Amino acid sequence: MKSLPKRTDVREGDTWDLRSLFASDTEWDEALLEWEKRIPLFRDYVGTLGESAEKLAQCLVFDLEIDREADRLGTYAHLRMSEDTAATPAQRMMGRFQHAATKAGELASFLQPEIMAIQASVLEGWLEEPVLQPFRLMLQRVVRNRPHVLSEPEERILAMQGTFAGTAGKVFRQLTDADMKFGTIADGKGNELELSNATFTTLLHDSVPEVRKSAFHQYYAQYESHANTLAATLSGSNERDAYAAKVRCHPSAVEAALFADNVPLAVYDQLIAAVRAHLPIVHRYYELRRRLLGLDEIHHYDCYVPLVPELEQKHTWAEAIQEITASLQPLGTEYCDQLEAGLRGRWCDRYPNVGKQSGAFSSGTYDSDPYILMNFQEDVIEHVFTLAHEAGHSMHTRLSADAQPFQYAGYTIFVAEVASTFNEQLLTRHLLSKAHSPKQRAAIISREIDAIRGTIIRQTMFAEFERMSHSSVESGEPLTLEKIRTIYRELLTAYFGSGFAIDEALELESLRIPHFYRAFYVYKYATGLSASIALSKRVTEGGPKELAAYLQFLRGGCSKWPLDLLRDAGVDLETPEPVGLALTRFGELVEELESLLG
Numbered sequence: 287m288k289s290l291p292k293r294t295d296v297r298e299g300d301t302w303d304l305r306s307l308f309a310s311d312t313e314w315d316e317a318l319l320e321w322e323k324r325i326p327l328f329r330d331y332v333g334t335l336g337e338s339a340e341k342l343a344q345c346l347v348f349d350l351e352i353d354r355e356a357d358r359l360g361t362y363a364h365l366r367m368s369e370d371t372a373a374t375p376a377q378r379m380m381g382r383f384q385h386a387a388t389k390a391g392e393l394a395s396f397l398q399p400e401i402m403a404i405q406a407s408v409l410e411g412w413l414e415e416p417v418l419q420p421f422r423l424m425l426q427r428v429v430r431n432r433p434h435v436l437s438e439p440e441e442r443i444l445a446m447q448g449t450f451a452g453t454a455g456k457v458f459r460q461l462t463d464a465d466m467k468f469g470t471i472a473d474g475k476g477n478e479l480e481l482s483n484a485t486f487t488t489l490l491h492d493s494v495p496e497v498r499k500s501a502f503h504q505y506y507a508q509y510e511s512h513a514n515t516l517a518a519t520l521s522g523s524n525e526r527d528a529y530a531a532k533v534r535c536h537p538s539a540v541e542a543a544l545f546a547d548n549v550p551l552a553v554y555d556q557l558i559a560a561v562r563a564h565l566p567i568v569h570r571y572y573e574l575r576r577r578l579l580g581l582d583e584i585h586h587y588d589c590y591v592p593l594v595p596e597l598e599q600k601h602t603w604a605e606a607i608q609e610i611t612a613s614l615q616p617l618g619t620e621y622c623d624q625l626e627a628g629l630r631g632r633w634c635d636r637y638p639n640v641g642k643q644s645g646a647f648s649s650g651t652y653d654s655d656p657y658i659l660m661n662f663q664e665d666v667i668e669h670v671f672t673l674a675h676e677a678g679h680s681m682h683t684r685l686s687a688d689a690q691p692f693q694y695a696g697y698t699i700f701v702a703e704v705a706s707t708f709n710e711q712l713l714t715r716h717l718l719s720k721a722h723s724p725k726q727r728a729a730i731i732s733r734e735i736d737a738i739r740g741t742i743i744r745q746t747m748f749a750e751f752e753r754m755s756h757s758s759v760e761s762g763e764p765l766t767l768e769k770i771r772t773i774y775r776e777l778l779t780a781y782f783g784s785g786f787a788i789d790e791a792l793e794l795e796s797l798r799i800p801h802f803y804r805a806f807y808v809y810k811y812a813t814g815l816s817a818s819i820a821l822s823k824r825v826t827e828g829g830p831k832e833l834a835a836y837l838q839f840l841r842g843g844c845s846k847w848p849l850d851l852l853r854d855a856g857v858d859l860e861t862p863e864p865v866g867l868a869l870t871r872f873g874e875l876v877e878e879l880e881s882l883l884g
Contacts, residue, residue, distance in 0.1 A: 289480045290640045293370045301369075303632035306654040307362040311375065314362050321355050322386050328352075328393040335400040339412040342401070346421050349397060352390060354692050357651045359383050365649060368659055370641035372464040388448035395441040401428050402435050423845070424693050434534040434545075444533070454522040455803035461515065462798065463643055466508045471501055481505060483644030484661040490590040491666055495581070502587035506791035509798055516797040517767035524759045527805045539756045543806035547700045548847045554749070556862050557812055561746040562780075564869040568743055569783030571735060571876045576785075578883055583787040586795075590736075593883065594729035603636055603662060606670045610677060613716030614709060616826050618833065625681055629673070633680065634658040645800070646672050648679035648706075652687045652695050656680035671737070674713045678706035682840050689841035699807060700848040703814025704821065705840060710737065711822035728882040731875050738872045741815040742865070747781045749809035751796055756805065770796055813859055816868040820857045832856065 308314040331345040363383045367376035401409075409429065413422050435441065468481035474494035479485055481504060489501035509516065527539040536542035541551060576584035578593050601609065611626045628634075635642075638661040650656030658676045662669050682705035686695045697705075714734050721727040754773050758765050771793040778788050801808050824832050839855035849859055857864050 290482065290484075290638050290642075293373070293639045293641065296637065296639050299632070300636045301632070302365070302635040302657050302659075303655075304362060304365060304657070307358055307365075307651065311366070311379070314359065314379065317355070318359055318382060318386065321352070321359060322389075324352065324355075325386065325390045325393055328390075328396075332396050333400070335397070336404045336408075339415045339418050342404075342412065343417045343421065345397070346424070349394060350693055352394070354652060356387055356390065358653060360387065361649055361651050361654065361657075365635075365657060365659075368643040368647075369635065370639070371459060371643055372641040384449055388446065391445040391448050392442055395445040396438050398428060398431065398435045399438040399441055401425065402432050420691060421693065430548075434536065436534070451526060452803075454519040454526065455800075458516065458519045458523075458800065458803055459643075461512060461519075462800075464641060466512065468505055468508055471497070471504060473497055482638070484638040484642075484663075487590065487668075488663050488666055490587055491592065491668075493591060493595060495579075495588070498587040498591065499585070502585075502789070503791060506794060509794045510791065513767055513794055513797060516794075517765070517770055520755075520770065520797060520802060521759070521765040523803050523805070524756050524765055527756060528759045538760060540753055540806050547698050547849075549700065549849065550860065553813065553849075553859060554753075554806075554809055557809055557865055558746055558750055558753075560862055560865045560869060561743055561812070564743075564873070565781065565783070567869075567873040567876055568739065568781070569785065571739070572783060572786055574876065574880055584785075585787045585789055586782075586792050592729065593732045593879075594725055599667070600664050601667065601670050602664055604630070606662075606673055609670060609716070610674045610709070610713060613674070613713040616712060616833070617837070621681060621685075621837070624684065625677055628655065628680065629658075629677065634660055634673075636660050636662050638663075646676050648676045648683065650680060650683045650687075652692050656683040667733070671710050671713060671733075674709040675706040678709035681705070685837070685840045686843035690843040690845055694845040695843040697843050698848050700810045700813070701839070701842075701851055703810045704817045704852065706818075707741065707811075707815040708818040708822050708836075711818050712826070715822070715826060724882050728879055731879050731882070735872065735875045735879060738815065738868065738875070742812045742868055742872070743781065745808045745811040747777050748799065748801070749806070749812065750777055752802065752806055752808065755796075813865070816864040817852055817857045817859060819868045819871060820864050821855055824856050 308317065327348065331341075331348065334341045335345055336342075360383050363376070363379040367373070367380050370376065404412075406429075409425070412418055413425060418425065436444070463483065468486075470478050471481045471489065472478050473489060474492045474497045479489070481489070481501065486501060486505050490498055492498055492501070524539075527542075531537075531539040531542035534542065536545060540554065544551060544554060572584055572589075575589065575593065579588060579591070581588060607626060607629045610629070611622050614622050614625065633655050635658070642661065643659065644661060646658070646660050648656060648658050656679070658673070658680055660669070660673060660676070662673065679702055682697060682702060686697055689695075714730060714737075717730045718727065721730055751773060754777075755765055755770065758769060758773070763769065774793050774796050775788070778792060782788060796802065821836060825836050835855050839851055842851045842854075845851075846854070852859055859865075
């Protein structure tokens with residue numbers, strides 16, 4: 287039986303080196319204590335912001351210093367906890383940081399109300415003074431929030447809620463990553479594997495139908511046994527979102543979420559409408575997949591096994607890096623050399639271990655390496671694409687930090703998903719250029735179809751679920767387990783079609799999606815890939831001007847609104863064209879796959 291190693295048994299070279307944050311947990315402890323001592327100094331600025339541009343600037347400098355240190359402290363605690371979510375020392379670190387961060391938020395809660403209290407004409411004049419030039423855009427964004435900022439006492443009360451506002455997500459993580467045990471299962475080669483969040487995807491790639499089916503039902507049996515608890519945590523998260531939107535005078539939770547990026551609701555709605563309009567070609571793809579796999583009926587657990595197994599060749603960590611850096615050559619030597627050094631070095635925590643957070647992510651700070659968590663499996667090529675994806679995030683972090691001051695270096699998720707999926711597009715192009723037979727080309731096309739299906743179509747279904755589940759809460763209808771099942775069944779029927787066999791257990795899928803605890807995040811995957819399909823074509827088929835525009839986008843941080851950054855790079859998501867083009871491309875790929883494989 288292959289079981290996951292304990293964290294203490296993982297080879298050091300396969301783990302990330304967090305010393306660019308802190309040399310040790312002890313150094314982190316000392317830094318936290320020093321940071322906690324500085325937090326009360328916020329009181330020195332209370333009541334002074336309206337006195338002069340200089341006083342306002344002094345307070346903003348202090349606030350950014352506190353935020354910058356908080357970023358280091360919080361990121362280190364989060365990364366340590368993600369190594370082993372059940373580890374008591376890491377849990378304690380995270381708890382201590384969150385307690386201190388809540389205190390900082392409470393003491394800083396006067397900032398927005400005091401800035402809002404400055405007469406608009408006075409603030410306009412101050413913004414022309416040199417001392418406030420570094421904060422001009424930041425202040426304009428603060429003032430934009432004027433209708434949604436409460437009085438100072440009310441802001442203080444809201445800030446005090448920070449410690450427990452994320453409780454639903456914490457419970458979800460602890461239950462699904464640490465407490466739930468899925469048992470063991472034999473793969474198609476007879477190897478006994480420990481079933482986990484990390485190995486579940488691997489088993490769904492197994493060529494033996496009964497293995498996929500058994501893994502699916504054994505995995506979801508745990509979710510069924512905890513369904514009421516998980517429904518309660520998801521409901522609590524939705525209720526928190528609805529409350530936060532209402533208390534800040536937003537019409538709805540979705541509009542509150544979009545407001546932060548200055549994204550019109552029409553962008554969200556036209557994404558759903560465009561995907562809905564193209565669902566017939568999606569259903570056609572599922573029927574093609576059923577025929578090619580020789581199945582009487584197709585289930586969700588049949589949607590991940592490769593249609594052309596030749597693509598599922600083994601890639602060691604070193605080989606994955608080699609493929610990725612070769613594919614990214616269109617981005618220039620400087621980009622590729624910096625990334626390769628980080629991936630071959632210790633930016634990454636590479637392989638699964640007991641208690642490790644599932645999935646993958648990139649997380650760095652203004653002052654640290656841009657770290658990557660992976661649960662890399664050598665026999666799943668999708669993990670090569672995942673590494674390319676997270677590398678896109680990490681280089682975005684590094685380039686923005688190098689080009690922008692701290693206050694404008696932190697890019698939004700909306701543009702982040704462009705940088706990551708852009709790298710996946712280049713990797714696909716690289717593999718297609720190496721294809722030496724129609725069957726190998728079919729394998730790569732099949733993977734690209736599944737990438738668009740998973741990132742645009744599937745994430746749009748998730749976005750619809752978020753919209754519907756939040757609407758239920760906002761209308762006063764409790765989000766019970768039965769309501770969750772009903773909403774999700776309706777979406778499964780629409781997105782998978784009448785010819786698809788939908789298992790009852792699949793109605794619980796929404797209970798295992800961690801992104802739902804960060805509401806209205808997932809639609810950005812869909813818009814991000816749509817934009818990256820257009821931009822990767824523009825860069826690879828263009829010249830120095832197109833490349834320079836894209837690299838400038840990566841250096842942009844949050845120095846402009848997300849939609850403006852993308853327009854400067856060459857794509858306009860306020861029009862339906864990018865999403866429509868991506869879905870048209872999906873249809874063309876399905877037709878080519880039909881012609882190649884019949």
